[in-house]
Amino acid sequence: MIIRRITAAVALLLAVVLAAFTWIIASFRIPPQLVRLSYVVSNFGLYLVPLGLLGVLLAVVLYRRGVRRIALVTGLVGVVATVAACFPLVAAWRSAERHGADLSLANYLTYGANTGEPDASKSVVYHRIDGQELKLDVKLPSDGPERARPAVVWVHGGGWVSGDRGEAPKWHKWLNDKGYAVFAIEYRLAPPPRWNQAPADVKCAIGWVRQHAETYGVDPDRIMTAGGSAGGNLALMGAYADDRVKPSCPVPDAADTPDTADAPVAAVAAVAAFYPATDVARGWQDTTMRDTIRKAAEDYTGGTPQQVPEHYKLASPVTYVRKDLPPTLLMHGTRDHVAPYQQSTGLAAKLREFDVPYRLLAVPYGEHAYDFRWGDWGSQVSRHVFSEFLDRYFPANPSNNG
Known part of the structure; x- marks a missing residue:
């Protein structure tokens, strides 16, 4: 009797959980309180299939023991949830097929998280400003270069108010393995407002890498x-x-020598952005996570879009779209409740208008920071698409690409 009651209670609890996830999968816009469940669907969706089958199994057990109402409810929810869990799975397979990517179940189950911390042994101060030391971590390929290698300046996330240069270490290693030097940088965080200072620090870091190219075997x-x-x-x-x-510091232009002190900022050869905020004012308006994201945007810009519209405009990449920008890769989850997918589609439309080469990867059912699960389907497809983008627009060995 006790075992039957415990089994029935577990079955009911599981039915509630499965019903919640089924609703999350079926709904596009969800309340902020349930966004964490959307992350589970995005990054652990495959595990919902056996969970749904477990509900069906418990239903069979309970039905045989005479607890038929609970068994029927649990069984029905289990079947529906299992079917619902297959939708993200099928969407991922179709996305992989469309982009020519191979999906690995072993990678999904074993690759773990893509998170980390700054590596003090690789840290270098690239700028001192406002009483702060701004650092970057230098991550070089293990093999010595036959020629000067390309460099990737990696900028961490965190809503402009948090985060550090240790973010996304598996992307850094992945790039190293392909022959790219990685410089994972930090920048000044808000508050106070940093809408013009954080991008200035990024430009400073790009210039620093160019100035120190010879030291690290990098092509400036x-x-x-x-x-x-x-x-x-x-x-x-x-x-x-x-x-x-x-x-925020004197940097050389691409055509200048490292000794040049006051040259204009150097252009970059390509850019890759995951789930970026491209129109900050629209992001302030459209995000589901309004309390969190609006506060971060206001800390960063110094007010609301109504109070400081110029700050929002100048902090938005979409403002600067014009001809002759570098090739751009955008990768964005279609279920992103922090920076909606439209942030990337809107930028893509502007790039297309000005004939800027770009590629947009839509990650089905992908949430914000979907690539923090390194084995996730979206991460696997992203690696394939990123690799193709690099081969076409920013190859590690240009002579091998004809």
């Missing part, structure tokens, strides 16, 4: 920026922003 004319979320915004700003955003 082959630098790209990359990053996610606020880091995606700043990676785009470092690549797009004109002289309305000046570097």
